[in-house]
Amino acid sequence: MSSLHKSRIADFQDVLKEPSIALEKLRELSFSGGSPELCPSPSVQILLNYLPLERASWTSILAKQRELYAQFLREMIIQPGIAKANMGVSREDVTFEDHPLNPNPDSRWNTYFKDNEVLLQIDKDVRKEMWRCCGPVRLGSLAACWTRRLCPDISFFQRATEYPCLLILDPQNEFETLRKRVEQTTLKSQTVARNRSGVTNMSSPQKNSVPSSLNEYEVLPNGCEAHWEVVERILFIYAKLNPGIAYVQGMNEIVGPLYYTFATDPNSEWKEHAEADTFFCFTNLMAEIRDNFIKSLDDSQCGITYKMEKVYSTLKDKDVELYLKLQEQNIKPQFFAFRWLTLLLSQEFLLPDVIRIWDSLFADDNRFDFLLLVCCAMLMLIREQLLEGDFTVNMRLLQDYPITDVCQILQKAKELQDSK
Known part of the structure; x- marks a missing residue:
C-alpha cells in the first residue's frame, strides 16, 4: 500500500x-x-x-430505521401470504371477501395479483442484470475483462448472503418468499393455456425451448438466500411504498451498486444490515432522480429531455466543432445520453468503476450537475474518433463507450467544472 x-x-x-x-x-x-x-x-x-x-445520533437512528424496514417486510411480504393460505381452507369457510374472483379493486386478492405483475417485472430485470454482471462462465469476454482487471468477486450477486433475512426465512411465518411467488406465477403462466374454443389446457414447456430465468441460478438450500434475492426484495418494497412511480425498468441498475457497497463492507456491523440501509439510501437517491423515470415529466425542466439537451448545450460551449459534427449527423442525445443520465452510467462501466464514478457524483454539492459534465467529458475524450467517423461508427462508439479509465473521465469533467 x-x-x-x-x-x-x-x-x-x-x-x-x-x-x-x-x-x-x-x-x-x-x-x-x-x-x-x-x-x-x-x-x-x-x-x-x-x-x-x-x-x-447514529445508533438510535439506525436502530429506528432498521426496525421500520422490518415492519415493512412484515406488512408487505409476510402478512399478504396469509391471503394465499386461504386457498387451503374448506369451501364452506371461504367468504366473498376471501375469494380470488372478488372484483373489488381493494380486495386482498386483487392487490396480491397486482403485486405479482410488478414482482415478475422486477424479477426479470434483476436476474437479467445479475446474469450480465456476474456470470463468470456465461459472460465470456466481459468476464475475462473483469478477471484481468482484478475486479471483486464477479459471482457476488449469485452467492448466498452471510446475513439472510431471518424474519423472512422464519418457518413460523406462513407466507411465500418472493422467489416462490415468482416460481408459482411463472409456472402457471407457462403451463396453462386456452385454446380457441375457450377450453383450458395444461402444457409442458418444450424441451428445446430457451431456459426460463428460473433456471439461471442454482437453488440455494433452505435457510439461505442469494444477494440478488435481497435486491429483488428491496425493489419490491420500494414499489409497494411508492405506488405513484412503483417500479420502472432501470431501477435495478441503481440499487445494485448501493447494495454491493454495503454488503461488502469490511465491517460486519454495516454488512449485516446492508438490506435495510440500502433500501433507505436507494429511496433517498430516487427522491433526487425519480423525475428521470416519470415519462409525463420528460419535457419539463426537471425531466430527462431537458437534461439531455443540457449535455449538448454544454458540449456546444466547450467544443463547438464536435457539437456541430454530431448535429450534422443528426445524432440526437436521446440515442445515448438517455441511458447515461437515467442510470447514472451504471450500464456503461464495470461495477467497481461505477462505484468510483458515484463517489464523485454523490460528493458534488450540486449533485447531478456534475453528471452532465461527466457525459460531456466522455464525448470530448473520443472527439477525434467522432470527428472522423460516420453515423454508424459514431453510434457504435456512443452506445458501447470505448474508454475504460474512469479516472481520466472524471479528471476531464473536473477540468470542465473548473473552467466555468
Missing part, C-alpha cells in the same frame, strides 16, 4: 470519527474516490442523507 493511499485512509478515518462530521471535508475526500478501507458505508450514507452529521 502506497504512502499516499495510507494517508488518504487516515484522512478519511479522521473525518469519520469526529463527533460532528465535516461535510465539506468528507465531500472533498469522497470526490477523489473511496475504497473498502475507507469505510464506504457511513460515507455514502451521509452523502445520501441517511445518516446525520452528528455521530452521537
Whole structure:
C-alpha cells in the first residue's frame, strides 16, 4: 500500500470519527474516490442523507430505521401470504371477501395479483442484470475483462448472503418468499393455456425451448438466500411504498451498486444490515432522480429531455466543432445520453468503476450537475474518433463507450467544472 493511499485512509478515518462530521471535508475526500478501507458505508450514507452529521445520533437512528424496514417486510411480504393460505381452507369457510374472483379493486386478492405483475417485472430485470454482471462462465469476454482487471468477486450477486433475512426465512411465518411467488406465477403462466374454443389446457414447456430465468441460478438450500434475492426484495418494497412511480425498468441498475457497497463492507456491523440501509439510501437517491423515470415529466425542466439537451448545450460551449459534427449527423442525445443520465452510467462501466464514478457524483454539492459534465467529458475524450467517423461508427462508439479509465473521465469533467 502506497504512502499516499495510507494517508488518504487516515484522512478519511479522521473525518469519520469526529463527533460532528465535516461535510465539506468528507465531500472533498469522497470526490477523489473511496475504497473498502475507507469505510464506504457511513460515507455514502451521509452523502445520501441517511445518516446525520452528528455521530452521537447514529445508533438510535439506525436502530429506528432498521426496525421500520422490518415492519415493512412484515406488512408487505409476510402478512399478504396469509391471503394465499386461504386457498387451503374448506369451501364452506371461504367468504366473498376471501375469494380470488372478488372484483373489488381493494380486495386482498386483487392487490396480491397486482403485486405479482410488478414482482415478475422486477424479477426479470434483476436476474437479467445479475446474469450480465456476474456470470463468470456465461459472460465470456466481459468476464475475462473483469478477471484481468482484478475486479471483486464477479459471482457476488449469485452467492448466498452471510446475513439472510431471518424474519423472512422464519418457518413460523406462513407466507411465500418472493422467489416462490415468482416460481408459482411463472409456472402457471407457462403451463396453462386456452385454446380457441375457450377450453383450458395444461402444457409442458418444450424441451428445446430457451431456459426460463428460473433456471439461471442454482437453488440455494433452505435457510439461505442469494444477494440478488435481497435486491429483488428491496425493489419490491420500494414499489409497494411508492405506488405513484412503483417500479420502472432501470431501477435495478441503481440499487445494485448501493447494495454491493454495503454488503461488502469490511465491517460486519454495516454488512449485516446492508438490506435495510440500502433500501433507505436507494429511496433517498430516487427522491433526487425519480423525475428521470416519470415519462409525463420528460419535457419539463426537471425531466430527462431537458437534461439531455443540457449535455449538448454544454458540449456546444466547450467544443463547438464536435457539437456541430454530431448535429450534422443528426445524432440526437436521446440515442445515448438517455441511458447515461437515467442510470447514472451504471450500464456503461464495470461495477467497481461505477462505484468510483458515484463517489464523485454523490460528493458534488450540486449533485447531478456534475453528471452532465461527466457525459460531456466522455464525448470530448473520443472527439477525434467522432470527428472522423460516420453515423454508424459514431453510434457504435456512443452506445458501447470505448474508454475504460474512469479516472481520466472524471479528471476531464473536473477540468470542465473548473473552467466555468
